[in-house]
Amino acid sequence: MALIARMRADAASGGVRWWRGFDIKSFLLVGLVCFLLVWAFWGKDFANSRAVRLNSLTPLGYIAGATTGPQTIGLGAIVRQTTIITILVATTGLMFYLLYRRIVKRTVIVLCFAGVMVLLGMVFGIYGPVDAFFAIKFDTLALVLGMGIISAVLDEAGFFTSIAYKMHGFTGTSITRIFVLFCLVTYSLSLFVNNLTTILVVAPVTLRLATMSGFDPRPVIIGEIIASNLGGASTMIGDFPNMIISAETGIGFSRFFVFMTPICLVLLGVMLLYCKSRIVPLVIANSPVGKPREIPRPRLTGSQRWAVRRGIFVLAHCVFLLAISEFISINVSAVALLAGISAFLFCSVDRNRVIRKIGFNDLLFFAGLSVIVGALGASGWLEYISRGIAVLSLDRPWLLCLILMWSAAFMAAFLNAGPTTLLFFPVVMGFTSVPAHHIIWWALSLGILAGSSATIFGATAGPVAATLVEKFCANHRINLVEGNVLSYEQFLEIGLPMMLLFLGISSLYIVFLCFFL
Secondary structure (H helix, E strand, C coil), X not given: CHHHHHHHHHHHHHHHXXXXXXXXXXXXXXXXXXXXXXXXXXXXXXXXXXXXXXXXXXXXXXXXXXXXXXXXXXXXXXXXXXXHHHHHHHHHHHHHHHHXXXXXXXXXXXXXXXXXXXXXXXXXXXXXXXXXXXXXXXXXXXXXXXXXXXXXXXXXXXXXXXXXXXXXHHHCCCHHHHHHHHHHHHHHHXXXXXXXXXXXXXXXXXXXXXXHHCCCCHHHHHHHHHHHHHHHHHCCCCCHHHHHHHHHHCCCHHHHHHHCHHHHHHHHHHHHHHHHXXXXXXXXXXXXXXXXXXXXXXXXXXXXXXXXXXXXXXXXXXXXXXXXXXXXXXXXXXXXHHHXXXXXXXXXXXXXXXXXHCCHHHHHHHHHHHHHHHHHHHHCHHHHHHHHXXXXXXXXXXXXXXXXXXXXXXXXXXXCHHHHHXXXXXHHHCCCCCCCXXXXXXXXXXXXXXXXXXXXXXXXHHHHHXXXXXXXXXXXXXXXXXCCXXXXXXXXXXXXXXXXXXXXXXXXXXXXHHHHC
């Protein structure tokens, strides 16, 4: 009874003093949410009323409605356009090369190149600051921010720590049980929480269990990364590619659940069967770890438990509203933002710590990429790609979907899932003839899923997991076989066969949808 009384007192005090602890960062976050809310309700109408599209140079532009009549394109205009496309594509290629080499933080690289693309667009007279502003996909950023706030609040309240401890108690030291359970839990969490947060929860527990059981944790972590990709692709809010597709096309939560969740569950089963045969316990070599330390049991305070309950309550209602959004015409971005700001204001957690856990760098990264993709679209290059893929498909919708899916997969393996989605989105929008039931979008999502599971750079969580492995081995003086790193080759050894399996099964699924729906 005393414990219940303390919990109620903590909850009451947290609820009454919810405005305390506010600082400039909190007000800036609330201000950003307010702007995105306004944009969610009236932004697209404002953009449409602007009535000025990006100044495309492509001779095919009139087909897409850029002009009201035919154009006469001379040799000089074609040469000029080719020069502009070459310069912009070369600049984008340099940016991706720097991203691959990871010379500096990726957000800095993308924002710098976004500024360069705007300057080049102004020099060529095809793209300016106003065009760049309207190229940013604010609806997608709003959806990402709202779900990110909920994830950060639940993390700060100790929800994920409690799950990790319970997983540790259930699995013990059985390597097979560890692999299967951790992949299943990773998949389940990734249905509603971003992939990066999920890996930050399960990977440290995997590393700790590895020191206690004497097995190589890297294959298990690779399986967890692929499982997080599968979970994210299963729902509308699980990963960034699906958030883009949903926010920009209006496809609802229920359609993602009907068309994506079943195939992702099949792929999860295939992944478990394949990876289980590859996970062979490896004794840690030269490991002066000493006596293993048990994972401490998390002890949540009354206010933390209350915050967890409120956070889960908010998340459940958010998912429910997203599920029925297409039936009652609710803006999904506004739902996610309102849910996120509700959790931030009323869950009585340390707001400064929550703000630090929100992925603002990711928001800036994807905003910069949107500006760059907008410049490429203004040059006419993406429209040419759309027409080229359409020609290769021979007017067969199923072949169009397969070409798109395989192309997106191989590009995502090197460029990461987020940039690939932003690059292919306008390409898909440029198709004039697509199959019904949004099959073209399911093909894009499945292709990016396969590609992001092939290499350590394909998924956002890959480099983060590699860093966790290195830091853990250094802090605990562990020497793993073939070095204390999660290398590109080690991931590729498991990821590449998985990508090919995913693409083969997904191709059959897409062809089935095209012929029988």
